[in-house]
Each structure stands twice: as C-alpha cells, then as structure tokens.
Amino acid sequence: MRIEIWADVVCPWAYIGKRRLERALAGEGAEVVWRPYRIDPSAPAESVPLEDALAEPGAEEMLSACAPGLTPQDNRDRVALIAAEEGLGPSWGAAWRADTADAHRLIALAFEEGGAELQDAVVEGVLRAHFVEARNIGSGEVLADVAREAGFSAGPRLLEAGAGGELVRELLLTGKAMGVKTSPTFVVRGRALAGAQSSEAIVEFVRYAERQEVRELPxxxxxxxxxxxxxxxxxxxxxxxxxxxxxxxxxxxxxxxxxxxxxxxxxxxxxxxxxxxxxxxxxxxxxxxxxxxxxxxxxxxxxxxxxxxxxxxxxxxxxxxxx
Known part of the structure; x- marks a missing residue:
C-alpha cells in the first residue's frame, strides 16, 4: 500500500502529521511517499529571519486567517504545545522564512535515487532542521548537511547541479490537478484526507481507502x-x-x-x-x-x-x- 503526503516542509502540521501517520501505521509496512506543496510560494529566494518577516506590514493579518479567533502568537503557542505532545519538543519553532524549492528538490531526488526509506530520512532531517534546530533550510549548506546525515551522499552534488527542478515542477502541477489545496494532504488510492488529522482518523481513512475499488489507468x-x-x-x-x-x-x-x-x-x-x-x-x-x-x-x-x-x-x- 502506498500513501502519498502532499506537504510543505515549512508547514508545522506536516511534521505533526508525519508523527501521527507513523503512529497510525506502526507495523503496517506501508510505503509513504512525500510530494511537494507550497504554502508560501512568494517566500524570498534568500531566507530572512522569521522575526523580521513577521514584522512586515500585513504579516500578522495574513497569519490570523490561519487560525480564526486566535492571535498569531497564541496560534504559534498552540501548535508548539501540540508538537510537544507528538514528541517533537521540547525545543520547537522555526527561525527562518525560507523558500522551500531546493528542499523539495532534495526530497524528490531522494525518492528517485533511494526510494521511500531514504526519502523519509531526508524529510525527517529537513523538518527537524527547520522546526527543532531552527536552521535555515533555504541554505544549500544546511540541505547538504541534511542529505549527508540521512545517508543521501549524492544529494549535495545533485542539488548543486540543479537536478530535480523539472521533476518538482511536474509534481506541483500534478498535485494542483488532483485538487490538493492544503498541507498536509494524505492520498491513498485516489482518496484524499486533508490536514494533520488524529492517528485514529488516519487509520480509519486508510482502511476506507483500501476497501475502495480503483480502476488503474495507464x-x-x-x-x-x-x-x-x-x-x-x-x-x-x-x-x-x-x-x-x-x-x-x-x-x-x-x-x-x-x-x-x-x-x-x-x-x-x-x-x-x-x-x-x-x-x-x-x-x-x-x-x-x-x-x-x-x-x-x-x-x-x-x-x-x-x-x-x-x-x-x-x-x-x-x-x-x-x-
């Protein structure tokens, strides 16, 4: 069984959803494949400190739309608490507004080069670097470190050569055509579950999707x-x-x-x-x-x-x- 996760690595719910999926599928042996999604496509090519980005005019209002009824700071505190409950603490919080184009290239290339297991290690490294270690994942050096630590020795060279750009572009367009509109979105056999749902909801969704008849098309x-x-x-x-x-x-x-x-x-x-x-x-x-x-x-x-x-x-x- 293959489960696709369409997500952006600067989305905290992607990391929370990853942990919840892992708990839901413990011992199942499913193949989990990560696909790109962009929640901040206008991020600058050169990363900027998140504190500076949040001080820009309109930033707080834009973030308020993500969690109606909560201030942006209250929402960040809420997400940090949930992350800690999922074992992602005690240190939590991004420090950079980063363009994720290169991170998505690295993740896509990891799957092409070494399959789901290698890709998962790279995804975990990127998410940990961004949310737990407060590193700049828009930096080629940081991504090269992540690749090496994950066992993806060819990753730094491929990134430097510009590999994976067309692949990610196609995948982003594929997600758009499929109707992916949020990070994360779990897709199994053509069925989709949007958001970092509870482990119980994920199990129920996967079981439901498994039971559905799917006509495989060329x-x-x-x-x-x-x-x-x-x-x-x-x-x-x-x-x-x-x-x-x-x-x-x-x-x-x-x-x-x-x-x-x-x-x-x-x-x-x-x-x-x-x-x-x-x-x-x-x-x-x-x-x-x-x-x-x-x-x-x-x-x-x-x-x-x-x-x-x-x-x-x-x-x-x-x-x-x-x-």
Whole structure:
C-alpha cells in the first residue's frame, strides 16, 4: 500500500502529521511517499529571519486567517504545545522564512535515487532542521548537511547541479490537478484526507481507502486527464508542461494534439494554436470544435476574413457555435 503526503516542509502540521501517520501505521509496512506543496510560494529566494518577516506590514493579518479567533502568537503557542505532545519538543519553532524549492528538490531526488526509506530520512532531517534546530533550510549548506546525515551522499552534488527542478515542477502541477489545496494532504488510492488529522482518523481513512475499488489507468491517460484538469483550472502553461512527454511520445494522437491546441489558444500562443488546429481540421473537416477554435484563433490574430469561413461552417455543424 502506498500513501502519498502532499506537504510543505515549512508547514508545522506536516511534521505533526508525519508523527501521527507513523503512529497510525506502526507495523503496517506501508510505503509513504512525500510530494511537494507550497504554502508560501512568494517566500524570498534568500531566507530572512522569521522575526523580521513577521514584522512586515500585513504579516500578522495574513497569519490570523490561519487560525480564526486566535492571535498569531497564541496560534504559534498552540501548535508548539501540540508538537510537544507528538514528541517533537521540547525545543520547537522555526527561525527562518525560507523558500522551500531546493528542499523539495532534495526530497524528490531522494525518492528517485533511494526510494521511500531514504526519502523519509531526508524529510525527517529537513523538518527537524527547520522546526527543532531552527536552521535555515533555504541554505544549500544546511540541505547538504541534511542529505549527508540521512545517508543521501549524492544529494549535495545533485542539488548543486540543479537536478530535480523539472521533476518538482511536474509534481506541483500534478498535485494542483488532483485538487490538493492544503498541507498536509494524505492520498491513498485516489482518496484524499486533508490536514494533520488524529492517528485514529488516519487509520480509519486508510482502511476506507483500501476497501475502495480503483480502476488503474495507464500513466499516459492519467497525465492527459491531469493536463485537462489544469486547463479547466485556467493554467494552460501548466497543462502544456504535463503534456510535453505525451507530445514527444504520442505526438500524432488526436486527443493529445487537441488538448495542446486548446492550451496554446488559452495561453495566447496563437501561432502554435493555428498550426495545430489547421492540421486537425485538414485531417477531419467534420470536427466542428476544432474548426470553431481555429476560427476564434484567427479572429484573435486579426485575420477576420479567414476566421469567418471556419466559424460559419462550425455553426452549421453545431448550432451552439456562434461567432
């Protein structure tokens, strides 16, 4: 059984959730895989002391939204108490506002290089460094130390070489397409449990997910569906990132090309959209949607005369397509 945890390593609930999951699964032998999520994507590339970050205008108001009814300090005290109850004390508290891009690269690379066991050791090291040791996990030196202590000897070299960036980007887009909206989110067989729930709730969730019938789909079908989800979420550039391997390996598949054409149109890559849609229409003149989208693309390019013929034919084939 595989359990995915979509989480950010600057989220205290990710560490608390990790401990609760470990207690819930004691002796189960499940494979736990960590996936990236960003709760602070606007964090500066160079880490800043958290005390300074909290003094910035609007910071306290933003944090108040995380725990309605509590002041930010009261909420931090509450989380520290809960962390201590989970065995994460006595020292607790982040000292840095850190960009987690490199930490996520290290974690993803650990799984690629050594599987779930190595990745877990790296995750534990990153979380401990941030929350217990108050170290700066935006620092390459700190992450290199974490990697070595976890037994991931290749980690520092891979980080320095910039490895893992595209992998993390794809994973972040995959999580978005799946509907992941909070850290942590536990996913088992397509079912999701949001938040650092109690160990009892996690056990109940895992048992429920295990009982559900799941239709396994080929990886390329899953990728196509997730790209379409991103397009529906108005992220056409993200959709194209997920489509890239399919365009390379299945570049003549009509479904892949049609989705790519829609993403090109939605991202204002009108030249690419035109070329792909012209091919689709030439291959299948009765495809009213492709013809309609071609007309709209030509319109946006200011080619009204060429657009009119396609829009007119599309509206005849499918009356709902007008103008």
């Amino acid at each position: 990886e390329e079908v899953e990728r196509l569906r997730r790209a379409e989800s991103l397009l529906e979420l108005r992220d056409p550039l993200g959709a194209l990132v997920l489509l890239r391997p399919l365009l390379e390996s299945q570049g003549e598949d009509r479904g892949v090309r049609s989705l790519a054409a829609r993403a090109y149109f939605a991202s204002a890559q009108l030249g690419r959209a035109t070329r792909e849609l012209e091919r689709l229409v030439a291959e299948n003149p009765d495809d009213s949607y492709a013809r309609h989208l071609l007309g709209r693309t030509l319109q946006r390019r200011g080619l009204d005369g060429e657009a009119a013929a396609h829009l007119s034919l599309a509206s005849v084939m499918t009356p709902g397509y007008t103008g």
